[in-house]
Amino acid sequence: MKYLDEFRDQKLAEPLLEELQRAVTKPFRVMEVCGTHTMSIFRSGMRSLLPEGLDLVSGPGCPVCVTSASHIDAIIEMAQMENTRIALFGDLFRVPGSKNSSLANASSQGAHIDIVYSAMDSLDLARKYPKDLIIFLGVGFETTTPGIAATIMAAHNQQIDNFAVFSTHKVMPPPLIALLDDPDLQIDGLLCPGHVSAIIGAGAYQPLVDKYNLSCVVGGFEPADILQALVLLARQIAKGEPKVENAYTRVVSWEGNARATKMVDEIFEPADMEWRGLGMIPASGLAIRDKYAHFDVTKRLDIKLEPAEEPKGCRCGEILKGKEQPTACPLFGKRCTPANPIGPCMVSSEGTCAAFYKYGD
């Protein structure tokens, strides 16, 4: 397949690995922000090939993993209401809340839950089940938000009344700033998320370079893309000249996608958001604007978020901050497995714990 096979080819990977070997002249630590990067690194077996001295830690970029337990509890509560149907992306199905429940459990007890592949599919559900309120779970970063904004716009234009969104949408730079302000976290560079950057533009990371002296390289998701980004990071760090570089120019521009951003701005406004593991971060989420309040399920059903405790013993918080590896968690691989996950990092196909469990040694 074009754009995939060539980037997964040993012929391309080998010289990049040799170049990386040469570029790593002192030990350094890079955070791969995005869950898709984490998964690609594991799936390609790249960890077994990386030079010594290069330490990769996973960041808070798996949207399912950073969805707070209070949000999951609220979702389960909505699923159990009369005349509601939950439409969601598959990864969310098994995420546990704080009350020993998950949507998978709610589904087994009769809640109506539909896994969809595009937010627009929930409008079809709205037409099919006119007596039910279809609640789409808006989870994700800048990559997924434009599609959901477009869906709300379509529902508005087509006057579809029985559709609403539960917005836990998050935006990317603020959690990175929250992490970088934490003196315990020592990182030298960021492998910046390719698809988020396609929307917000590579320029969005310049403030991180200016304030934190951090090397930032936007990378694609295939093994050769990641290796190229790591080479650029290693060179920057060796020279001590941090800057923003774009190693994913076939998709990402410096400015980003203005049309998508405009559509998101039309529907959503910045809001404080609770992150699993990171707590409340100002202006790190998106709420539906008053003009479209009819599509905001929290207003429509008067949903209040209750404080929720994280599962006892679960280290997802520290893992999401890149402070600990999954293997340091007492539950990892024992009580917490992909079949019976306790923490969110084990549930999502892009979660760090799931990656370690599936592909680790």
Add this chain to the structure above:
Amino acid sequence: MKTDECVLLDHGSGGIASQELISKLFLKYLDNPILGSLEDSAVLPNQPGKLAFSTDSYVVDPLFFPGGNIGTLAVHGTVNDLAMRGARPLCLSLGLILEEGFPLQDLERIIISIADCCKSADVPVVTGDTKVVPRGKCDKIFINTSGIGFVADEVSVSSTMAQEGDSILLSGSMGDHGITIMTRRAGISLEGNLASDSAALHELVALLLDKLPAGSLHTLRDPTRGGVATSLNEIAEACDLTVEITEQDLPVHKEVRAACEIMGLDPLYLANEGKCLLLVDPKHAEQALELMQSTNVGREAALIGTLTAGKGGRVVLRTGIGGSRVISPLHGEPLPRIC
């Protein structure tokens, strides 16, 4: 069948309506002297060798999909389970649980498929049963088939027979069935020709057992639910050795790969309904490969790896970029991802 006719509770009552269904539908397509006798059980002639017995239930949704339907799966699934122990399938039972209101036209389509598969596999249905449950108590139609087969005395094929150094072969491409069902369920239409690989493998197995030197075919597994990854883990576990496979050697159709990329799925974990994994003495691997490739169901067969000493119960994949990673068994249903 008329287009508006549907299954009634009466059809499962055992009375006149049941008899009509048997004579006008089941016997019309599936008839043979043993089934046609309508006795309480089928009495079968004895055969030389060891007896193999297997059962499986089929609840697939959607019922009809490119490449097959629930009926083709019900025949091929049980025939293949018998074949995976080196058995020559002799006959099947057919149990149907029907939901009240299920269109008789759809039932007829399924029975015709079952009859066609039985005929081409030369494995008749010799006994059967039908129950009807009220609307909402089952999802349209559930099928159970059980099968009996015979294994020649000198044949011994099982996961525990796998030996260090064995070559691992796969009879064709991975994931065709799983991705066809998942994209149908999701209502995703993709260009290309995604179709289930539903097929009977017993003739392929018979050919291998006939032509390969005695004792050189050690293990057979059909990687259905859980895919090739899960079956290889089961084999590694059973023989307490390490399975090593190479990513580039894994046969996957480009349509399947494309759909997997879109949905965030791995073809190693997708179900197959007409493929088998073989563990063969490496001296005869080339011959086994050629034999498989000479058949229609095995035309895309490939040598995908080796069984090695090392940590027992482990499956390791050599990746495209030259790295390696562990392949774990499937945990839960594969779910499509967010982004």
